Amino acid sequence: MSILRILTPLALIALLAFLLSRIDLDALQSAFSQVSAVHVIAGLALVQVQIVVSALRWRFTAARLGGSFPISLAIREYYVASFLNQSLPGGVAGDAIRAFRMRSAGPGGWKAPAKAVLFERLSGQMAFFLLALVGLFVWPLVLGGETEGRQAFHLVLGFFLIAAVIAVCIFVARRRLTWVTRIMGDVTDVFLRDRALLVQSGTSLLIVSTYVATFFIASDAVGAPLPWEAALTIVPLCLIAMLIPAGFGGWGTREAAAMALWPIMGASAAEGLAASIIYGGLSLAGALPGLALLSLEAIKARPRRA
Numbered sequence: 001m002s003i004l005r006i007l008t009p010l011a012l013i014a015l016l017a018f019l020l021s022r023i024d025l026d027a028l029q030s031a032f033s034q035v036s037a038v039h040v041i042a043g044l045a046l047v048q049v050q051i052v053v054s055a056l057r058w059r060f061t062a063a064r065l066g067g068s069f070p071i072s073l074a075i076r077e078y079y080v081a082s083f084l085n086q087s088l089p090g091g092v093a094g095d096a097i098r099a100f101r102m103r104s105a106g107p108g109g110w111k112a113p114a115k116a117v118l119f120e121r122l123s124g125q126m127a128f129f130l131l132a133l134v135g136l137f138v139w140p141l142v143l144g145g146e147t148e149g150r151q152a153f154h155l156v157l158g159f160f161l162i163a164a165v166i167a168v169c170i171f172v173a174r175r176r177l178t179w180v181t182r183i184m185g186d187v188t189d190v191f192l193r194d195r196a197l198l199v200q201s202g203t204s205l206l207i208v209s210t211y212v213a214t215f216f217i218a219s220d221a222v223g224a225p226l227p228w229e230a231a232l233t234i235v236p237l238c239l240i241a242m243l244i245p246a247g248f249g250g251w252g253t254r255e256a257a258a259m260a261l262w263p264i265m266g267a268s269a270a271e272g273l274a275a276s277i278i279y280g281g282l283s284l285a286g287a288l289p290g291l292a293l294l295s296l297e298a299i300k301a302r303p304r305r306a
Contacts, residue, residue: 023270031222031274039221043214047286050210051082057203062116064190076293077101083290086249095121119190127204128239135232142229211239218278224271234261251280
């Protein structure tokens with residue numbers, strides 16, 4: 001495991017070095033020079049919507065699992081977690097710290113908050129993959145050709161077959177394993193019971209939309225406006241690439257994906273790299289209130305000198 005942890009970031013660095021060696025640095029500089037204040041303000045505003053709605057989704061999820069805490073606390077902790085997710089290795093450290101920091105919010109220590117964080121993140125990832133799944137039907141429009149259309153149909157069909165097999169396995173296992181029954185009960189409470197599906201799907205789709213819109217703004221800022229098809233094809237793949245725990249908060253994997261995918265839409269790899277860097281910068285800058293909150297906590301906890 002320790003060797004894998006070392007080799008994974010090294011492989012990522014090697015891949016980025018190879019891709020950067022093929023980038024026109026003048027084109028990259030030209031792309032950055034086009035960024036305007038309007039793009040930055042719009043991107044930062046979207047990040048605030050993203051974090052606040054995510055915090056509300058988390059609070060709703062925790063309430064369905066028996067937890068309760070104020071909206072202000074949910075928003076504050078989500079800012080902290082968002083900043084840490086983007087500045088610590090793996091991209092999920094902030095979520096783990098969020099669960100730990102909430103250990104005193106109710107009975108049972110950290111386990112109940114950890115479950116709420118896990119289900120809340122699952123809701124978001126399901127929306128990501130649903131967007132990418134819909135995109136399979138759009139890829140033929142991007143690539144062109146009847147063959148690509150058939151391949152997309154087969155991929156979607158295969159996805160639903162695998163999902164059906166997993167559902168059957170869970171149904172069979174829940175009769176034999178009590179922990180599976182407990183998890184399925186939690187899933188029902190969080191996602192299905194009392195119009196929960198409406199809330200979860202609505203908030204998750206809104207959050208994913210802010211991710212996509214921020215990428216569109218970032219790409220437009222560097223002079224590479226994206227067509228609507230990108231919202232269902234290359235952008236979801238870039239966002240999913242961020243889930244690979246090889247770097248810091250998606251940095252590296254996202255850039256590599258953008259450099260490879262942007263040329264499909266007629267842009268250059270340099271513009272894809274620039275757009276991805278601007279996206280990452282907007283996301284990190286938008287989460288800086290989390291750093292401010294951590295700094296204030298550190299100042300308050302520091303013992304005063306006599």
